[in-house]
Amino acid sequence: MTHLYADTILYNGSIVAMDEEKRTYQAAALKDSKILALGNEQLMKNYSGPYTEAINLEGKTVLPGFIDAHQHIFNTGFNLLTINCDFSSSSEIVEAIKKRAEESHPDEWIIGWGYNESNFSEDRPLDQYTFTDIENPIFIARYCLHTAVVNGRALELAGISRDTVIEGGIIEKDPHGKPTGILKEKAMELVKSVMPPHTEESLSEMVIRANHEYIRNGITSVHEAGLGFFSGSMEEFKVLQQLSEAKKLNVRIYAMILTDFFKHLNGVKLQGNFGNENLKVGSVKLFCDGTLGGQTAAMSRPYANNRANTGIYMYSDQELENKITEAHQAGYQIAVHAMGDAAIEKILTLFEKALQTYPRSDHRHRIEHAAVTRDDLIQKMKDLGVIPVPQYGLIHDMGDIYMKVLDQPAYNYVFASKTFYDAGLKPAGSSDSPVIDFSPLAGIYAAMSRETKNKSVFLPEQRLSLVEAIETYTAFAARASFDENIKGTLEVGKLADMVVLPANFMQFSAEEVKNTEVDMTIIGGEIVFQRERSHQHG
Known part of the structure; x- marks a missing residue:
């Protein structure tokens, strides 16, 4: 033998x-x-x-490798290579942008990311007028990736004027109707479309940079939450394939294809069996609403600080239904970005309708973020077999803002992690990097403490134990990509x-x-x- x-x-x-x-x-x-x-x-x-x-x-202690069930590897790598604008004042951001502009040609785009105006120690706003002394076109993404600030030169290059409107986006305007330089949701695409395109080389560099940081933090697998989201092209999938085949990529990737590129798949059923242990495609990803911090998440009740606002939807009801039905019928897992309770309710209703028309026993459709829920929605997720994919780190980074903008009923259900866990929903742990720190240990800490930046404890009854929090980043995250038979726990084989x-x-x-x-x-x-x-x- x-x-x-x-x-x-x-x-x-x-x-x-x-x-x-x-x-x-x-x-x-x-x-x-x-x-x-x-x-x-x-x-x-x-x-x-x-x-x-x-x-x-x-x-020492050995755990299954951490799995981040919702992150953006291209955005993360790109941000690691550009200007981090996570400062406590707009003047510090101006200094950082000015410094880069002095080293650049006047036509070169200056790109930053990560600003959060709620952390500013001064009241000076961040808008196009903040950068009047800088000639270069400027684009700075807010930490949430759903809002950006640009300067006058960028607005000019993108052809954005007082008359410009875009469906699914907001071009903020001053009382005189002039664009302020604040762009939300799809309005950002108007500027992105005139920025220099990303090359295969630059996309590869981003992935390699993110990969390097991920493995330093114990991440062995990631779910890529929307191929095409960063560059607006399927070059992203090509780059991941090339890096994987060249053995330049350590982390294993479970990729979601952004709904805009669903037509490229031509109805081919790829779910769960396209690709290999290192790289595979299994989901179709789409957006239903915006963010809580930016007050664009679709809510059933108005925001506490703006009673006229209940958020926005990215698509009409009919468009949403068509996209969900088409992807479900083709056999895909569907992952929908839904933050507000109204958005979550809408998506669950459409999942239910699709399942009634085309029954499937083990679809594992997902609600990405599932930030504000209710008892009836949690029960419906359980009944339908839907997986919530929350980001515990947002409680730490954004909890203080959520407390200000949400009314009491909504506030009581923000990232209801313990309720999800106890209901048997098997929530998958994630970071939404680069929106927040990609460290799974930072996420586990946030799930255990529920502590905000200002040291408030946000819904202590929703705290997870260490074992529960680890389980969401290992076994549950593996299950969310149909991978529980090969990863997520340490077992023979x-x-x-x-x-x-x-x-x-x-x-x-x-x-x-x-x-x-x-x-x-x-x-x-x-x-x-x-x-x-x-x-x-x-």
Whole structure:
């Protein structure tokens, strides 16, 4: 009998399987990218061969690799390469933009991202007049990606005047009808369309940069929430294919195709079986409404600080129904961006209608964000088998703003993570990066603490335990992409995707989780990231 020797053995650790029995092991044997065996150290000796690498974990904790179930890898990489405008005043943003402009040709676009006017310590607004001294065209995306500020030169190049209107978008205007430079939702596309197009090389550079940061944070898989969202083209899928085939991409990608590009698929049924363990397409992604912070999320009740506003919809009811029915009938999983309770209700009604017309037993349709819900909507998600995909980090980053703009009934259901969990909805953990920090540990901290930037605790009854929060970033996130048989838990035969964290991690408080650093990231049995040791070996 030929003996099976492992490629790698991890021993002397606490290997937390996150399986249904929540088993813990001391050691793991890995072979050919998968988990060969789990057990105690005596068992592992059976798999040691002449070429087996043995790694002493020194008591550290091993978890299944983190899966971010909703992020934007192109946007994230792009932002890592452009100007971070997450400052506490508009004058600091002006300084950063001015500095870049001084180093650039006057016709070169200056691109920034990440501003959040609610964090400004001064009242000076950010609009086209903020940048009157700068000749270059300027485009700065708000942290939420649903609003941007541009200067007069950019408005001019895009042909935006007092008469310009766009369906599904808002061009903010002053009392005299002149555009202020604030563009919301589809209005941003008017400027993006005149900006220099992205090349394959630049798109590749973005993905490689994001990939590098993801593995440093223990992320082994991501769900790409809308191919085409960043560049407006299917070049994005081509670039991911090329990088994956060239082995330049570590993280595994489950991609959603933006509904605008659905026609490219020609009705081919790709769900769950197109691609491989490293890159596959399984979902169609569409937007129903906007954001809570920007007060464009569609609500059943008006916003507390603007009683005339209940948000906006991206499509007419008929368009939404057509898009959902077409994708559902073709056999796809459907992932819909819906933040407000009115948007969520609308989408659940359309899912129900599609399922009645074309029954499917295991569709796993998703509500991306599912920010403001109600008891009846949670029950309907359960009845229909719909998966919510929340971002716990938004509670930390935006909770103070939500408290200001939402009335009490809506406020009581913001990211109802514990209610989702207890209802058996199996919510999938995610970041929506670059909207917020992509670190899963930051997300787990936010789920455990529900603490806002101003140290308020937002609905403490919705806190998750450490184990529950981890489960959303592992087993539940794997299930949300039909991957529970190959990842999300550490079991024999599954992919050897793991993250190594400090000893006793499973006893950590929220604050300790927040300050934790990833020690090692393993994808397919290969160490793709290892934190440098601060001490010198003698």
